[in-house]
Amino acid sequence: MKTRILVSLLVVPCALISALAAAPVPVNSQITAATVYTDRAIVTRTGTVELAAGEAEVTFEKLPAALMDQSLQVSGKGTAVATILDVNARTTYVEAAADARVKSLEDQIAAEQKKLRALGDRGVALDQQQTLIGKIENAVAAPPTKDSGATRPGFEEWQKLLTFSDEARTKLATERQALDAQREEVQAKIGALEAQLVALRGQAGSGRSYKTVTVRVAAANAGSLDLTLGYAVMGASWTPSYDARLRGEERAVELSYFGIVRQNTGEDWKGVALTLSTAKPGLGGGAPELGTWVVDVMPSDEAIALSPFSVSGSNDKRYRGMDTAGKRPLRPDPSSTSLGFGNGMALEAAPAAIVAQQAVATVDSSATSASFKIAAPATILSDNATQKVAITTITLAAKLQYQATPRLQETAFLSAYVTNSTDFPLLAGSVNTFLGDSFVATSGLKTVMPSEKFELALGADESIGVKRKVVNRFAEDTGLTGSGRRVTYEFLVTLTNNKKTTERVVFKELLPVSRNEKIVVKLIGPMERDVGTVAAPKEVTREADGKLVWRLDLKPGEKREIALKFSVEHPADVQVTGLE
Known part of the structure; x- marks a missing residue:
């Protein structure tokens, strides 16, 4: 009888100890890093937990409901020799606290x-x-x-x-x-x-939903474990923006690269190590596969909507101790325990502290993308407001050229022809253009890959004078009986280089294009003399669509007058459209 009582007394404390050991251990974690893509972000949380020997469940609570379960990645290291057994996410509902x-x-x-x-x-x-x-x-x-x-x-x-x-x-x-x-x-x-x-x-509303991530850990001994949890979440994005400053004396363009970041993930990022990536995980890892385009006879008793494409896929809900292929158990590193759930997006380890004196990002380039690690810690609230962060500033050698269309506007526009000499792509975005420190225009930049040439529109520059005037326009009858009609046009374009350097100026004029053999367009002069088929000067070319293009190198203070004279002849009884 005494033996039974003693056994009962021993069983109760053991059961109590077992229950306490099995109770989930919450982690007090903070967001330390975020990698933002064009349509999502990977968030990194870190926290420390004290473990007793044996099995334990560690929980990360009140994570965003939009957290992508398949993107979960966990790693840890510390004084406790631990093995991460599995990780899972579940949705919980709580009453919204006052914000x-x-x-x-x-x-x-x-x-x-x-x-x-x-x-x-x-x-x-x-x-x-x-x-x-x-x-x-x-x-x-x-x-x-x-x-x-x-x-x-x-x-x-x-x-x-x-x-x-x-x-x-x-x-x-x-x-x-x-x-x-x-x-x-x-x-x-x-x-x-x-x-x-x-x-x-x-x-945040009444009955807000959250995700709770539970990590099951087996510890060989008591000690601390520093856990790092990474997950992908929608509601974050970044777009590029540029400031282009022309350094005319140096014949170079100083291009400042910025990232416009916004996020509405449900979590504030405060003082995080921010990385902007040009990768596009939403496109998947490979080209899409074509399905089967089926054509059949539609049944007469019902209407069926046919689609030429079909898409299929799967989504794993829970992952226990297996690799990403779901075939073999994971073998944790003795010094660092980790478990990852992924769709091809890599979770970077928490970066070391970066000196904030330089507002230039560290660039990591790969075969398909680039990552910009922003120098200073960033704070981006979950309110969808935009925040501009500096990525880098590059100086690109430029070939400068002025372009003008005097027929439409008597203004010369400066363009810089440059080559992307960096190791990373310049994504499409808006460009604020400055001549020196004066803002002149806003334009756009298409995506430019490394070593690719591109043009930067630098806006109007009044230092190159452009004037166009109609010298003469007259109509006359032709032929002995006045059966023909001729309209003669004469224009004069004046270009003046008011700069202290020699500049290349390209301007275009239109020559009418006849769509009928009864209408004849003739160059009279000086184009007929200067742009003959035998000895046409290099500075003038005639294109197939009726455009005449002059390419002139104007010396400092030089003034050039270029005349254009042509005629349009047609039978008097033919009504001609398009004549001014």
Whole structure:
């Protein structure tokens, strides 16, 4: 009997100890790094947990509901010799806690609505005053009754009434205009605040869902374990932006590369190591496979919508102790335990602290993409607001050339022809152009790969003068009987180089193109002499579509006058379209 009692007493504490050991251990983790792609981000969290010998479940709580389960990756190292057995994610629902930003916006909206109600009350008072003025006017202007004994107002009374009415109505109209302006301003402010509130409430509402990631760990001994959790989440993106500054004396373009980052993932990134990647994981790892295009006879008793393409796929929900192919157990490194779930996106280890004095990113290039590790820690809130971060600044040798179309606009536009001499691609984005430190234009840049040549439009430059005038235009009859008709045009284009350096100027003019054999276009001069088929100068070319292109090298202060003269002949009884 005493033996049974002793065994019972021993069983209860052991069961209690086992239950305590099996209880999940929450990790107090922080976001330390984020790699942003064009359509998603990989977030890295780190945290430390104390483990006892044996098996334990470690949890990362309140992660974004949009977390992609198949992208989970876990690694760890510490004083505890541990093996990560498996990892899984599940969705949990909790009541939304009060968000300070939501509360602040709600308070601001309430204050503005209070102002709007006050303005509305004042508007009602103005309406009442205007009604009262109308009653006073009617009462004074009304004819007196026989019983009242009153007389009609005299001239002075009428004058006083008109003065009172004019002053009162003018004052009311002025106040009403000011009231309307205040109302519009308050309504615009309320609209902006409500838009921000909608964006925040899209992240947090009543019954908000989260993901909880549970990592099952087996520890051979008690000790600490530093865990790193990585996962992909939608709602983040970045786009490139550029500042292009021409260094004319150096014949070079200084191109500053920026990343415009935004995120609405449900988590604020505060002081994280930020990396921008040009990879596009959303496109997959290879070219898509064509399905089968089936053509068949449609059954007469029903209508079936046919599609020429078919897509199939699968999605694993849980992954236990297997590699990415789902075939063999993982073998953790003795010094570093890790478990990864991936779709081809690599989770980078938490980078070392980067000196923030240089606002230039570190570039890692691969065969298909480049990653820019931003120098300074970044803070990007989950409010979808844009944030501009510096990537790098490169200096590219440039071949400068001015282009003009005097027929359409008497302005010379500067272009720089450069080669991407870097090891990374320049993604498509907007370009702010500066001549020196003066902003001149905004243009666009297409994606440029390493060693690829491209053109940068640098905007108008008034230092190259361009003028075009019509010297003559006259029509005359031709032939002995006047059966023909000839229209002769003469233009003069004047180019002036006001710069201190020799500049290449390219300009174009149009020559009419005949679509009928009865219409004949002839060059008269000086093009007929200078652009003959035998000895055409290199600075002028005639293209098939009727364009004449001049390529001139103008010396400092040089002025050139280029004349263009041509005629269009046709039978007098033929109506010709397109003539100016």
